[in-house]
Ligand SMILES: Nc1ncnc2c1ncn2[C@@H]1O[C@H](COP(=O)(O)OP(=O)(O)O)[C@@H](O)[C@H]1O
């Protein structure tokens with residue numbers, strides 16, 4: 001069977017003296033929904049544009065469907081790209097916008113019609129084919145942009161932040177539509193976003209980009225449960241993981257006891273297979289949803305802001321030593337604003353990192 005996956009080998013990109021992509025290996029299997037996620041400016045769009053052939057590759061190889069396409073023209077790569085700015089032709093109808101690339105390729109009239117009508121059905125645009133883009137809502141325009149990709153029947157769909165111009169509600173609705181579209185088409189899709197929630201909800205496989213490298217790749221929950229470093233730990237999950245400096249005071253073969261720098265009357269046991277020596281500084285990571293309010297010992301948090309969302313609330317505060325803390329409360333309504341709470345982490349949910357940000361396992 002033909003492999004329509006996408007494989008990057010040692011890919012780099014220089015803009016003048018600046019290396020934006022520093023050596024990236026990526027494997028996306030046929031039919032996967034892959035998401036490149038990372039903060040603004042980390043090179044997500046550049047990488048996607050290199051896969052599309054819109055940006056030259058400085059080093060390394062790009063393989064699509066078993067062909068080395070590194071030096072191919074965009075049109076010969078079997079990819080179709082959907083941009084954040086829908087880039088529709090304002091003077092053309094929805095039908096003609098979707099038909100544009102097929103007309104350009106001089107496809108027979110009947111085929112053009114069949115393909116556009118079929119794409120319109122998939123995207124629920126059938127009633128809008130005669131309209132101009134200006135007569136459509138933002139969500140419908142984005143669907144037309146996706147339709148233009150679908151009619152080309154590409155091996156790989158490339159999406160660059162396609163939902164960021166939509167308001168919050170529509171973004172969630174379109175996210176679901178994209179998930180359904182992927183199920184329906186079964187095509188390989190690569191989706192770029194800075195929004196880790198979009199990444200978590202859409203992806204079969206996430207690639208977290210930062211500093212020109214893939215920091216970690218894997219299934220969404222694998223990244224959440226088992227981040228390789230502090231960057232990924234802080235980037236995946238909302239609200240972000242809390243981090244506290246601590247000093248190792250005791251070590252056994254199976255773990256450490258580490259005392260918080262910001263609140264020296266509090267120490268936690270952390271199970272580790274490679275525990276650092278006593279005296280070492282470590283960074284302990286604890287997610288807001290794994291901090292539990294207790295009556296007994298724990299971290300004292302002075303809560304200064306309570307965000308109540310209904311089903312859950314986020315209590316923001318500081319430790320005695322001044323470190324910021326967020327913890328989550330679920331179920332009953334909790335407004336702990338102005339109170340001092342004692343919280344303690346679920347013991348099997350404490351992560352440890354070196355001061356440089358590497359995970360200690
Ligand atoms: N044509 C270009 N010339 C010079 N620098 C560029 C060019 N395109 C992008 N960059 C730089 O490359 C970095 C990555 O950009 P980009 O891929 O757009 O990031 P992202 O999509 O992750 O926000 C940024 O620092 C950006 O300024």
Ligand SMILES: [Mg+2]
Pocket residue numbers: 044045046161
């Ligand atoms: Mg971008």
